[in-house]
Amino acid sequence: MSRLFSFWLTHRAELATLVAQHVVLVAASTAIAVLVGVPLGVFASKRPRLAAPAMAIAGIVQTIPSLAMFGFLLPAPFVGGVGARAALVVLILYGLLPIVRTTIAGMRGIDPAIREAGVAMGMTPRELLRLVELPLALPSILAGVRVAAVVGVGSATIAAAIGAGGLGEYIYRGLSMVDTTVILAGAIPAAALAVLVDTALLGVERQLSARRRTRRFGRLFAATAASLAAVALLSSAVAARRGGGAVVVGSKNFTEQLVLGELLAQTIERQTRLTVDRRLNLGGTLICDRALLGGDIDVYVEYTGTALTAIFHQPVSTDAASVFDTVRSLYARSGRTLLPPLGFNNTFAILVRGADARARRLRTIEEAARDSTRWRAGFGYEFVERPDGFAGLVKTYGLRFPGPPRVMDLTLSYRALASGQVDIIAGDATAGLIKGLDLVQLEDNRHYFPPYDAAAVARAETLLRYPDVRAALERLSGRISAADMRAMNYAADVEHRDLAAIARDFLATF
Amino acid sequence: MPDPAIEFRDVSFARPGRPRVLDNFSLAVGSGDVLALVGRSGAGKSTLLKLINRLLEPDAGAVVVEGRDTRTWEPIRLRRRVGYVLQEVGLFPHMSIGGNVALVPQLERWPAERTAARVHELLELVGLPPDQFAARWPDELSGGQRQRVGVARALAADPPILLMDEPFGALDPLTRAELHREFRRIQARVRKTVIIVTHDMGEAFALGDRVGVLEDGRLIALDTPSAVAASADGRVRQLLDALPAMPRVS
Numbered sequence: 001m002s003r004l005f006s007f008w009l010t011h012r013a014e015l016a017t018l019v020a021q022h023v024v025l026v027a028a029s030t031a032i033a034v035l036v037g038v039p040l041g042v043f044a045s046k047r048p049r050l051a052a053p054a055m056a057i058a059g060i061v062q063t064i065p066s067l068a069m070f071g072f073l074l075p076a077p078f079v080g081g082v083g084a085r086a087a088l089v090v091l092i093l094y095g096l097l098p099i100v101r102t103t104i105a106g107m108r109g110i111d112p113a114i115r116e117a118g119v120a121m122g123m124t125p126r127e128l129l130r131l132v133e134l135p136l137a138l139p140s141i142l143a144g145v146r147v148a149a150v151v152g153v154g155s156a157t158i159a160a161a162i163g164a165g166g167l168g169e170y171i172y173r174g175l176s177m178v179d180t181t182v183i184l185a186g187a188i189p190a191a192a193l194a195v196l197v198d199t200a201l202l203g204v205e206r207q208l209s210a211r212r213r214t215r216r217f218g219r220l221f222a223a224t225a226a227s228l229a230a231v232a233l234l235s236s237a238v239a240a241r242r243g244g245g246a247v248v249v250g251s252k253n254f255t256e257q258l259v260l261g262e263l264l265a266q267t268i269e270r271q272t273r274l275t276v277d278r279r280l281n282l283g284g285t286l287i288c289d290r291a292l293l294g295g296d297i298d299v300y301v302e303y304t305g306t307a308l309t310a311i312f313h314q315p316v317s318t319d320a321a322s323v324f325d326t327v328r329s330l331y332a333r334s335g336r337t338l339l340p341p342l343g344f345n346n347t348f349a350i351l352v353r354g355a356d357a358r359a360r361r362l363r364t365i366e367e368a369a370r371d372s373t374r375w376r377a378g379f380g381y382e383f384v385e386r387p388d389g390f391a392g393l394v395k396t397y398g399l400r401f402p403g404p405p406r407v408m409d410l411t412l413s414y415r416a417l418a419s420g421q422v423d424i425i426a427g428d429a430t431a432g433l434i435k436g437l438d439l440v441q442l443e444d445n446r447h448y449f450p451p452y453d454a455a456a457v458a459r460a461e462t463l464l465r466y467p468d469v470r471a472a473l474e475r476l477s478g479r480i481s482a483a484d485m486r487a488m489n490y491a492a493d494v495e496h497r498d499l500a501a502i503a504r505d506f507l508a509t510f
Numbered sequence: 511m512p513d514p515a516i517e518f519r520d521v522s523f524a525r526p527g528r529p530r531v532l533d534n535f536s537l538a539v540g541s542g543d544v545l546a547l548v549g550r551s552g553a554g555k556s557t558l559l560k561l562i563n564r565l566l567e568p569d570a571g572a573v574v575v576e577g578r579d580t581r582t583w584e585p586i587r588l589r590r591r592v593g594y595v596l597q598e599v600g601l602f603p604h605m606s607i608g609g610n611v612a613l614v615p616q617l618e619r620w621p622a623e624r625t626a627a628r629v630h631e632l633l634e635l636v637g638l639p640p641d642q643f644a645a646r647w648p649d650e651l652s653g654g655q656r657q658r659v660g661v662a663r664a665l666a667a668d669p670p671i672l673l674m675d676e677p678f679g680a681l682d683p684l685t686r687a688e689l690h691r692e693f694r695r696i697q698a699r700v701r702k703t704v705i706i707v708t709h710d711m712g713e714a715f716a717l718g719d720r721v722g723v724l725e726d727g728r729l730i731a732l733d734t735p736s737a738v739a740a741s742a743d744g745r746v747r748q749l750l751d752a753l754p755a756m757p758r759v760s
Contacts, residue, residue, distance in 0.1 A: 117600030120563060121614055121663075122589030131613070135604045 003181045004188075010498075011185070019189060021084075021165035026152040026197070029088050033095030033148055038141060040096070041103025042129065051104055058097040066090060066158040067283065087156070087164035094155050095148035102144030106137025139208050146201035153194040157186070161253065161283035163291075167193075172253055172281050175411055179496055247272075247462065247469055250288050250297035251280040254411055255492045256346065256430055256485060260301040262503035263476065264456060270507070271472030285310050285382070292336060298462040299473065302338075303346055303452035307331070309388050316388045320345070320451035337460045339470075340477035341453040344485045348383065348449045349429040349441040350393075351417060357440035364445040368424065369397040377401045378422030380410030388450055389426070396448040414439065430482055432489030454480070479510070513577070514538035515671060515703040516562060521571035523557060531557045533727035534571070541670070544697060544704040546718025548711050548749060553724045555707035556597075559673045562705070563592045575671070590614060593664030593702070597676040600660070601648040607633070607659055608644035614667040632662040635696060654685040658692070665700065674706040678713065690716045711749050715739070723749065 008015055044051040064072075069090045110133060118128045134141075160168030170186025173179075247268055251261030261280040268276050279297050282288050289311050291297045307327045308314045314330075317323050328338040350365050352375075362368050368375065383389040384407055393399065406422055413425040418437040427434065427441075429452075434441060456473050463470045488506060491497045518537040524530040531554035539545045549555050560566040561573045564580045573580045580588060601610050608629050615625040633640040636658040648656060657678060664672055678686045690713070697704065706717055714721045714735075721738045723731040723746050731738050731746050738746065 113596065113600050114602065116565075117594075117596055117602070120565060120589060120594040120596070121617070122586050123617065124586055127617060132602060 007185050022167045025156045029091030030149045033092045037096045037099030041100040045104045045107035062097045070162050084164040087159035098144040098147040102140045106140030110136050142205050149197045163279035246275045246277045248277045248297045250300035253281045259488045262499050266503050267472050272468040299458035302457045305450040305452040335460050339456045341455045342480045343478045344482040346430045347452045348426045351427045351439045354438040354440045364443040372399045375424040376422045377405035378413045378416050378425050379405045383426045430485040432493040436494030515541040517574040519572045521568045542701045544719045546714035547707045547722045548714045549724035563589045591669045593669040593672040595660045595664045595674040595677045611662045636662045672702040672704045
């Protein structure tokens with residue numbers, strides 16, 4: 001508990017920024033969902049044939065998991081990509097359903113005699129809507145806004161996966177570092193925010209039904225929506241301005257990538273006059289690749305073997321030099337430059353508990369394969385899918401596991417192995433947790449795994465515009481050994497040191 | 511009657527798939543007259559009123575208001591010249607009493623002071639002291655008080671015509687009698703052209719300068735109250751006999 005408070009204390013500036021980002025994301029998306037959803041609901045309520053299909057579509061949208069929704073949106077023009085804009089689009093889509101639904105319900109709940117009285121008094125349809133229908137439907141609409149805002153606070157944590165910031169940053173960072181404190185540092189304020197939003201909006205609702213001074217509340221409501229929209233516009237303007245003249249550094253969502261992202265960012269900051277925008281913690285290889293292709297990020301660190309198979313869908317190769325050349329020329333065709341390798345090879349590491357390895361005197365995968373029927377396997381999503389992953393491994397070593405592998409988050413699989421829930425996992429060779437959790441890497445004696453040399457890949461356009469950036473990045477080439485990387489990962493994952501400090505200390509040794 | 515304010519000329523009207531509500535129906539109401547129409551439930555009384563403010567349009571024939579066919583009236587303009595008091599009052603629950611009465615003047619974009627003065631005047635007229643009632647809410651009022659507000663609201667923009675659909679139907683007999691007196695007092699001052707529809711022959715006799723009896727989409731009687739009371743028509747007598755006691759007719 002005291003670790004949590006000291007984390008908040010040392011990160012208070014960052015925490016404030018993340019809370020602000022979170023609030024802006026939710027406020028802006030809810031405001032826009034209101035501005036779109038209420039007219040949509042009003043429109044649908046007057047056309048019953050439209051209402052049912054509209055609700056069905058909105059309902060289906062709601063059931064798409066948010067991470068999958070980000071995946072769908074990645075290649076989309078304008079609304080897609082990574083960053084706050086794509087996150088806003090997803091959050092708006094989620095907010096629409098409750099608002100449209102309660103608007104329709106509110107409009108349908110109005111006594112027909114009241115509506116007829118308005119028409120008979122000579123109200124135009126617009127006057128009827130403004131003076132009678134909307135005020136009477138308002139309590140119901142507000143209930144929908146409350147649901148949308150509370151759900152939005154929760155969904156916005158996912159937005160960190162595409163670099164939109166918010167409290168999800170801590171949750172993802174904590175998951176990648178297997179550090180409960182960091183997870184809680186994000187989860188607790190997010191939960192508190194949800195409760196706060198719920199209570200505040202419930203208060204407004206109660207006030208409203210207690211005494212129907214709707215005109216005043218109508219104005220209050222309009223003012224709130226307008227100011228929320230203003231906040232959204234302002235913040236997007238600020239974000240757009242910050243984007244100009246800055247180099248955007250990305251990274252995937254595990255510790256080593258976060259450390260490497262910091263290393264790239266600090267190197268650029270030290271060696272050039274440019275500012276750096278960090279979009280660290282993006283949710284995976286393909287998200288980073290699309291982001292780089294779309295110009296949302298300028299540079300991130302990729303691994304040659306990953307690029308070869310997962311990005312370019314080429315057959316697996318085990319020759320490090322030829323893999324590097326192939327990948328570099330494939331990148332060049334799509335306007336991207338692969339810089340010289342950083343110096344370490346982050347190949348897959350087949351890991352078992354140290355105790356098991358010592359008891360059975362295991363050294364290689366082949367030795368473990370002899371009694372593979374007793375190993376319960378747990379693999380990350382990516383490893384199960386990749387052509388150079390699970391299927392080939394099984395074939396090469398003739399593995400016969402007792403059941404299908406448990407599929408789990410890569411970073412959680414280390415913990416699962418250490419705590420005995422599984423017996424064998426595929427981790428990263430440079431993972432600090434290998435040392436921290438007393439795990440042992442089995443040697444790939446049949447050379448199944450292709451090389452995964454780490455190298456920065458950048459947009460060619462960025463390197464041409466800022467030659468300084470290229471020079472700065474090349475300073476890192478060949479300078480990071482596997483031991484360096486494992487030590488930095490260990491510092492982050494096990495010693496829970498600050499990522500920026502780890503990168504700063506390492507660069508100081510140059 | 512040289513220049514009727516409201517006139518039905520051979521009007522027929524039917525709801526789709528239902529028997530005709532009005533069949534070759536003709537009627538003229540002079541300016542400043544109060545016509546009370548009596549009929550059973552479902553006799554087409556409300557339909558008749560809705561044809562006047564163009565909530566409905568006739569299938570055949572014409573409804574003429576102030577010398578113009580309703581179909582040539584701009585409906586919004588027409589409705590603001592025709593006050594409408596509904597059966598269940600239809601006060602807007604989210605507006606104060608003052609707000610309800612001020613509504614049509616506001617729609618007509620009257621200056622604020624003029625509207626405020628008009629609300630004050632009308633609440634006085636219907637016997638609800640403005641300083642006690644203007645700021646209150648519909649659900650705080652008794653049925654009779656709400657009915658008075660309904661009348662005040664209908665009169666707000668000083669329309670020449672007033673339509674009243676079972677305006678006092680839901681009230682207890684004492685309150686109803688009180689409101690009947692109030693109505694005659696108010697009408698003596700404002701002199702509107704009024705059509706009241708009711709299923710209650712007693713109410714028709716109490717309020718109408720003339721009484722019409724509606725049955726099967728036709729007028730079977732239309733005359734002064736005393737003449738209708740003396741009618742020999744069997745169908746009219748049936749309605750009269752349903753009354754608990756013959757009202758004294760002045």
